[in-house]
Amino acid sequence: MNKKDINLILPAVTIVLAIGAYFLCSNYLMPTIGENLAKVSAYNQDISAAEEKISSISTTEKIISQMSDTVNNLLIAIPDSVDAPNVIAEVETVANKNQVALSSMTPPAVSAGNASNSGMAVNVSVSGTYTNVKSFINSLETSIRFSKISNISISSSDEGISAAINFNVYSRPAS
C-alpha cells in the first residue's frame, strides 16, 4: 500500500466510522441511555415515596403504641360491626346495673355491609324509679360503645317512671 492509497483510504475510513458512530449513538445508544436514566429517576422517586411511607407507618406505629388504651377504647366505641345479640346483652347489662326493668327492646336491624354513618336505631322501654331511669339514661350516654339518643319519652305513674328511649349505635364501614 503506497502513500497515495493511504491518502484515499484514511478519509474514507474516517467518514465511514463517523457515519457509523453517529447512527450507533443516535439510534441505539442515546435512546437506551435516555430510557435508563428515566428508569433510574422513576425508581428513585418510587423508592423515596416508599421510604416516606415506611417512615410514616413507623411514626404511626409509635403513636398507636403510645396511645394504645385510647385506640382500643375508640375501636370499642365504634366497632367494626354491630350484631344484635351483643347490643341486647349490653343493654340488658346496663339495665341490670341501674336496676331498671327492661320492658321491651327493638334491636338494631343489622344488614350486610353494616351501618352507615347515621347509625342503627335501637328502641328500648324501661321502668323504675326516677333516679334509676335517669341513671340508665346516663349510662347509655356514657357507655364505652358510642350511642346517641335521638328521642325520648318519659311518663310517671304510681308505680314509678317508665321511659321509651330511641338511640343509635354505630359501626365502622366494611373495608
Add this chain to the structure above:
Amino acid sequence: MFDENPQTAHSEEPFLEINTHEDEGGPSTLIFIFSIIIIIIVSGFFVYYKYRTQSQALDRQQALESTLNQLNSNNNEAVEETARNINQATTILSTAARSKFLFDAFITDLAHKITNDSKLNSLAISETGDLTIDGVGGSYRSVADLAISLQSSPKLDNIQIAGLSESTDGGTSQVTFSMTGKIKDWKSSGGGE
C-alpha cells in the same frame, strides 16, 4: 552543451515532486488518524455510559423491590389497617358526637326548674328537639310560674302553654296542663350530615 541541459533538468524533476507530496501528506494523515481515535473514544464512552446506566437502573429496581417488600410486610399492613380503622371511627365519632344531645344533663336541669306545687306526668323530646310536657299544678298561677321558670332556662326556648284544665280531686283543686317548647342548643341529629 545545449542538448544536455534539458535532459539534466528533466531527470531531476520527479525527485522534486516526491519531496513536495511527502511534505503535504503527513499532517493530513495524522488528522484523520486522530479523528478516528476521537470517534472511537466518543463511541466507547457512549457504550460505557449505556451499560453504566443500565446497571444503575437494575440496582435501583432491586432497591425498589426490597423497599416495597419492607413496605408490604405483615406488620406494616397491620399498622395501616389499624390507622384506617382509627380514621373511620374518628370520622363517625366527630360527625355523630357533633349532634349528640345529653339528655341526662337536660333532665337534671329541667328538674331544677319545676316549681314545688307542680308535677310532671310526662316528658317527651322529639328527634327535632321539640319538647312536650304534661303535668299537674296546684293552681293556674303555679302553672304560669312553671312556664316562666322554664322560659328562663338557657336551654329552652318558645315555651307555650298548649292546654289548661282545672279539676277537683277529693275536694282539692288541681290544674292539668300541657306545654310545648323547643330545645335551644339542639343540633340536627340526622347523623349523616
